[in-house]
Amino acid sequence: MHDACGVVGISLKDEYCNVATSIYFALFALQHRGQEAAGISVHDGRATRIHRGRGLVFEVFDDAQISLLRGSVGIGHVRYPTTGGACLENCQPFLVKYKDGAVAVAHNGNLVNSAQLREQLEQSGDIFHSTSDTEVIAHLLVRELLKSDLQEAVKAVMRKIVGSYSLTVLMGDTVLAIRDPLGIKPLCIGQLETGLVVASESAAIDTLNGTLIRDVRPGEMVVLRQGEMKSYQLTRLHNPSHCVFEYIYFARPDSILDGKLIYDVRVNIGAQLAEEHPADADTVSPVPDSGITLAVGYHQRSGINYLECLMKNRYIGRTFIMPDQTMRETAVRLKMNPIRPHIEGHELVLVDDSIVRGTTSRRIVDLVRRAGAKKVHVRIGSPPIIAPCYLGIDMASREELIAAYKTIPGVEAVINADSLGYVSHEGLIKAIGLPEEHLCMGCLTGVYPLEIPGEKCIMAQTKLTEYLAQPS
Numbered sequence: 001m002h003d004a005c006g007v008v009g010i011s012l013k014d015e016y017c018n019v020a021t022s023i024y025f026a027l028f029a030l031q032h033r034g035q036e037a038a039g040i041s042v043h044d045g046r047a048t049r050i051h052r053g054r055g056l057v058f059e060v061f062d063d064a065q066i067s068l069l070r071g072s073v074g075i076g077h078v079r080y081p082t083t084g085g086a087c088l089e090n091c092q093p094f095l096v097k098y099k100d101g102a103v104a105v106a107h108n109g110n111l112v113n114s115a116q117l118r119e120q121l122e123q124s125g126d127i128f129h130s131t132s133d134t135e136v137i138a139h140l141l142v143r144e145l146l147k148s149d150l151q152e153a154v155k156a157v158m159r160k161i162v163g164s165y166s167l168t169v170l171m172g173d174t175v176l177a178i179r180d181p182l183g184i185k186p187l188c189i190g191q192l193e194t195g196l197v198v199a200s201e202s203a204a205i206d207t208l209n210g211t212l213i214r215d216v217r218p219g220e221m222v223v224l225r226q227g228e229m230k231s232y233q234l235t236r237l238h239n240p241s242h243c244v245f246e247y248i249y250f251a252r253p254d255s256i257l258d259g260k261l262i263y264d265v266r267v268n269i270g271a272q273l274a275e276e277h278p279a280d281a282d283t284v285s286p287v288p289d290s291g292i293t294l295a296v297g298y299h300q301r302s303g304i305n306y307l308e309c310l311m312k313n314r315y316i317g318r319t320f321i322m323p324d325q326t327m328r329e330t331a332v333r334l335k336m337n338p339i340r341p342h343i344e345g346h347e348l349v350l351v352d353d354s355i356v357r358g359t360t361s362r363r364i365v366d367l368v369r370r371a372g373a374k375k376v377h378v379r380i381g382s383p384p385i386i387a388p389c390y391l392g393i394d395m396a397s398r399e400e401l402i403a404a405y406k407t408i409p410g411v412e413a414v415i416n417a418d419s420l421g422y423v424s425h426e427g428l429i430k431a432i433g434l435p436e437e438h439l440c441m442g443c444l445t446g447v448y449p450l451e452i453p454g455e456k457c458i459m460a461q462t463k464l465t466e467y468l469a470q471p472s
Contacts, residue, residue: 004250004393005079005092005108006030007187008204009168009175012072012195013227015045020069022197022208023076027057029207030200032252033108034080037091041104041170042074048102048170052077052091072195073175073224075168077106089130093170096138103142103171107134108200109164109185110392112452117160137161141169154178154221155234162450164243164391166216168198175224182449183218183240184391184440186257195227201255215258241440241449241458245393247432248382249353253293260433263293268431269381269423270297270351277421278302279349279377283342285309287352287364294381295351304349309342309368336367344372350417354382358402361415369416378417383425384408387446390455 008026010019023040038060039052049069053060057078077092093104111117114133117140122128126139140160144153154176164184169176177198179187190197190205190212197205202212216222219235243250246257253263270293284304286295289312299306313335348368355361365376384403398404402411412420425444429436442448447456 004033005077005106006033006200006204007075007077007106007108007166007168008197008199009075009106009170009177009224010073010192010195010197011173011175011224011227012192014194015072017072017194018067018070019072019074020066022192023074024057024061024066025207026197026199026204027076027078029204029252030078031057033200033250034078037079037088038077039079039092039106040069040074040076041093041095041106042069042071043170043172044071045173048095048104048172050093050095050104052088052093054088054091073170073173075104075106075170075175077168090132092132092134093168094130094132094135094138096135096142098142098146100145101172103138103145103169105134105138105141105170106168107137108166108187108392109180110390111136111161111163111165112390112450113162133163137165137167150176150223151221151232151234154232158219158235166200173225177216177222177224179216179218179220181219181235181237182440183215183258184243184449186242186246186251186255187216188256189213189216189222189229196224196229198222198224201251201257203252203255206254212256239435239437242434242438243392244428244432244439244441244444245354245382245389248428249290250393258434265432266293266381267297267300268433269428270294270299271301272297272427272431273351273379273381273421273423274298274301276424276427277379277419279304279347279379279419279421281347281349281375281377283307283309283346284349284351285342287350288312288336290353291351291381294353294379295349298349298351298379302349307342309339309346309348309350309371310364311337311339313337336364338367338371340371343368346373347375347377348373349377349379351379351381353380354385355380355402355411355415356385357400358411358414361417365416375418376416377419378412378415378421380420380422383422383428383444384411385443387443387455389443390448390452391440391442391450393443 041050093106111133144156165180166185166187167178190210192210218240221232223230284299286292451457
């Protein structure tokens, strides 16, 4: 699917504290959001330092590098690519130096107008070192900072960029947290013993033994300086448009997003699935790991025995967010081992979060059939994915999305299941517990909250521009 990056920003009161260690642990807690690259940028009182590289957090950083990143304020990023290829130049945070200092930016999301903005900036003389839309944001911010104060500069950038963005920005001894006007991607604030933290998910705050304060509001800029916080509501729209896949798949079950514990949401989705698509079976089994909480809900509502029938190799990354199809196929073989005594002679309900291309689902169904399953009923915790995501999830092209061109019986045949049931749109919305108009469901409906060329849109761009131009 595009990007499920993770961002973090920390400001500590004690100038002698080494913030890089805390950022490192927070990034570990966000590793599920991106496994391609990681980076940390800190300010040591005089200069902004940065270290970034390709790989998992523990591969990019060692004790020596962490000790070199001295300072009490900094930001971090784990990356899975949306725009821009898999190269060191596209690793984040991005650092842009200018006459008044330096700006480092870490971004979770995807801009739909980055190509046009880049072209304008290049025509004005800006030089880019990457193909990432995050560097576009950094250049725009520097340009605006040269013209006006911080609040006005950020507001001006927000008027220009269209898409999803949860940003952490490092400017000298200050960390900014900025969430797009629709609040598409998550971002929250936590209190630490020695300061404040902003992160993509509350699980990162828990890891640092902090306390979740609240979410960053859509259209809000939070300023952290010397462990103190100020808030500025820069834009205000009628409704947010939170990414529905954060609730279904991306966020950790122990995270709280917009007041909802993800674990509870997924149990609710599983229960809804059991109600909408009962099955004549003797065992409910999850496709690990993302199907586990959904399967718990299905088991609780249906009364069918819960038993794990597939064991996951924990050292293999998520196939869903591996950029290459060959890698994905090999990873499926590596990561799942059937527990034969739990499967042989049984009629199974296999519960998973989604079907994208259908290849992984087919392999898993075949795997349990070869292990002796009498019947395999597949139950899915999202409605059919029928359209690409342009706002931050690498959901493949429309041609690759199996549900975009096949009926449910057609998908059922391709994945070799005895029956297939997806949760309904209404059931999903009920399970999440937020109003439908507060969710971005573009990949499930083909209707998007922002204008995307050639796609249906809930809100015309002109209307959005009017909103953004309004004083808060």
